[in-house]
Structures are given as structure tokens and as C-alpha cells.
Amino acid sequence: MPESEPYTVAWEAETGSIVYIDQTLLPGRYEVMRCTTTTDLARAIRRLEIRGAPALGIAGAMGVALAAVRSTATDLDRFQDEVRRAGDFLKSTRPTAVNLAWGIDRAIRKIAMAASVDEAKALAVAEANAVAEEDELTCRRLGGFGAELFADDCTVLTHCNAGALACRCWGTALGVIRSAVAAGKNVRVISCETRPLNQGSRLTCWELARDGIDVTLIPDSSAAYLMRKGKIDLVIVGADRITQDAVFNKIGTYMHAVAARHHGIPFYVAAPVSTFDLSRREAEITVEERGREELAWCGERKLAPDDVKVLNYAFDATPLDLVDAIVTEVGVLRPPYAASFRFIRTGEESR
Numbered sequence: 431m432p433e434s435e436p437y438t439v440a441w442e443a444e445t446g447s448i449v450y451i452d453q454t455l456l457p458g459r460y461e462v463m464r465c466t467t468t469t470d471l472a473r474a475i476r477r478l479e480i481r482g483a484p485a486l487g488i489a490g491a492m493g494v495a496l497a498a499v500r501s502t503a504t505d506l507d508r509f510q511d512e513v514r515r516a517g518d519f520l521k522s523t524r525p526t527a528v529n530l531a532w533g534i535d536r537a538i539r540k541i542a543m544a545a546s547v548d549e550a551k552a553l554a555v556a557e558a559n560a561v562a563e564e565d566e567l568t569c570r571r572l573g574g575f576g577a578e579l580f581a582d583d584c585t586v587l588t589h590c591n592a593g594a595l596a597c598r599c600w601g602t603a604l605g606v607i608r609s610a611v612a613a614g615k616n617v618r619v620i621s622c623e624t625r626p627l628n629q630g631s632r633l634t635c636w637e638l639a640r641d642g643i644d645v646t647l648i649p650d651s652s653a654a655y656l657m658r659k660g661k662i663d664l665v666i667v668g669a670d671r672i673t674q675d676a677v678f679n680k681i682g683t684y685m686h687a688v689a690a691r692h693h694g695i696p697f698y699v700a701a702p703v704s705t706f707d708l709s710r711r712e713a714e715i716t717v718e719e720r721g722r723e724e725l726a727w728c729g730e731r732k733l734a735p736d737d738v739k740v741l742n743y744a745f746d747a748t749p750l751d752l753v754d755a756i757v758t759e760v761g762v763l764r765p766p767y768a769a770s771f772r773f774i775r776t777g778e779e780s781r
């Protein structure tokens with residue numbers, strides 16, 4: 431997005447509130463909204479007004495700051511308890527993207543270290559802003575590493591939106607694409623629409639078109655056929671959580687990975703270290719299930735009979751053996767991942 435645009439989600443110091451771009455309105459309307467309570471923020475996250483793993487991490491940390499600055503508690507123990515409960519409430523809004531809990535925990539840890547309520551408020555706001563600023567640096571750094579995976583002239587398929595709107599700015603998978611374009615490469619993007627909420631058609635196409643990057647929208651179901659016809663050179667997607675054995679990302683990612691492997695096309699994931707959850711395995715992770723209305727209705731138009739059962743997983747898991755590389759801010763990780771993840775654990779410990 432143009433550099434002069436507001437960030438996807440930001441702390442507004444003058445009002446002590448969170449401002450964000452409402453992603454449910456795009457591409458029809460571009461509106462900046464404000465949250466003044468954690469209840470507002472929880473609603474915005476559940477409705478996907480704020481979405482995408484890194485943006486959820488920033489929103490989570492800012493949600494803790496919001497609970498802190500709005501608290502009227504004067505006793506430090508009561509204050510810390512109140513803010514911790516607000517953090518737990520925010521964590522419950524979306525279970526799969528690990529960044530949400532990660533951002534909340536970072537700000538909560540600062541509050542736990544404070545010697546007074548005022549100090550805790552200042553520390554929480556500072557930490558939330560640090561999470562946001564680091565995210566921009568992280569995206570630009572991983573973008574630079576990932577751009578090296580792109581040929582000088584190539585067509586890349588992406589799924590969902592792992593762009594500026596999913597982060598503070600720049601993006602992870604789209605950050606890599608932006609960095610490749612900035613490095614002078616001729617990149618054409620195929621954006622899957624990403625049913626049922628259309629993050630690909632609504633958000634990825636909007637972002638890339640505004641940046642003047644060549645983007646073509648396809649239905650999710652035509653990806654494998656385009657691979658078969660030799661029209662895709664590589665795939666790159668973001669991630670909501672990376673466990674010891676799998677990458678969780680928007681539903682539909684797994685089928686692209688299977689198709690890419692079948693056609694001998696590289697399948698890459700771009701994600702910050704904050705998305706890694708290496709103490710867990712795929713089977714331990716809760717995959718969010720969303721409401722029937724997302725599948726059974728399109729606005730006012732009914733798309734399914736009233737009595738039909740609906741199964742609406744928001745994410746899927748791609749086994750790591752289908753992933754050719756994971757692009758992070760500390761470099762490009764390659765199989766065998768058990769060995770390359772040792773590097774990430776070291777990164778986690780040093781934070």
C-alpha cells in the first residue's frame with residue numbers, strides 16, 4: 431500500500447485507543463475504525479475486521495494496552511488481574527493464529543514486571559508499539575530473503591491474504607512478492623479468491639492492484655489446472671501457526687501444496703518467527719470452525735437449503751514434507767526442518 435496510508439492496526443496515543451482498517455468493507459469501502467474497549471476489539475477480531483496472523487499479534491498486544499489504560503483500578507494486584515483476564519478474553523476470540531496469544535503474552539509480561547499501575551500502563555503501551563514496529567522490520571527482512579527464491583521473470587500463486595493488511599504493512603507472502611518486484615523482477619501474481627470469505631479476491635487483489643503489481647484473480651478450484659498447464663512457477667503463502675510437523679494456514683492451502691508437489695512446483699511459506707509454535711504438533715491445535723452463514727448465504731442470497739449440514743473450517747494443516755522452504759526474518763529454512771528449527775528455538779530463547 432502507498433507509504434502515506436495508515437497502518438492496518440495502530441495505537442492512537444492522543445485518545446488511548448486502537449485504530450484499524452476495517453477489512454470486511456474492502457474493496458468496496460476503505461474506512462478507518464476505532465476500538466475503545468476490549469469488547470469492541472474482540473468483536474472486530476471475531477468479525478475479521480482485523481485479521482491475518484501478524485496483525486492479530488499487534489492487535490492482541492494493543493488490546494492489553496487498551497485494557498490497561500482504561501482500567502480504573504488503583505491497586506497493582508487488582509489491576510494486573512483485571513488486565514490478565516482481558517488478555518484471556520481476547521485470546522478466546524480466534525484459536526488458530528498463534529500470534530494473537532503471542533502478542534497478548536508479550537504485553538502481559540511487561541505488566542507483570544511493573545512496580546506501579548502507572549508504570550504498567552506505560553510499559554504495556556510501549557510493548558504494543560514495539561510489537562507493531564518490529565513487525566514492519568520483520569516483514570521487510572523476510573521479504574528480502576524470500577525475493578531471492580524468485581526467478582527474474584515468474585508467475586506466483588498465492589492464497590488468502592498475507593499482505594500489508596495482515597500485518598502492520600508490507601506483508602509476509604505478499605511482502606516477499608513486493609520485495610521481488612522492488613528488486614526489479616518481473617512478477618505476475620495469481621490470487622486465489624479464497625472462499626468463503628474471499629480474502630484473496632477482496633484484499634490481495636485490492637492491495638496488489640493499488641501497488642501496480644500484475645495480479646489475476648482465479649477461483650480456488652482452478653489452481654491445479656493452471657499448474658498442469660504450466661502457468662504457475664511457484665506458490666507462496668503465509669501461515670497462522672507452524673508446529674513441529676505442519677503449517678496451519680487458510681483453508682485451501684493444503685490442496686495447493688498437494689497439487690504443487692504433484693506438478694513439481696516449489697511450495698513456499700513466509701512467516702515470522704512469532705508464528706512458530708515448536709512445542710506442539712498438528713494434532714494438538716484447535717482449528718477454528720466458523721458459522722454456517724458464511725457458506726449458506728452470499729449477502730441476501732441463499733446458497734444452500736436451510737436444513738443442509740455445513741462444515742466450515744477456517745484453516746487447514748499442510749504437512750511439512752510438502753513445504754520446500756519457509757522464509758523467515760532470520761533466513762530461509764529448508765528441510766530437514768528438525769535441524770533448521772533448532773535455529774528458530776535459539777531465536778525464541780533469546781527474546
Ligand code: MRU
Nearest residue numbers: 481482483590592596668669680
Ligand atoms: O481468517 P484469516 O483471514 O485471519 O486468515 C488469514 C490467513 O490464513 C493468512 O494467510 C495468515 O494469517 C498469514 S497472514 C500474514
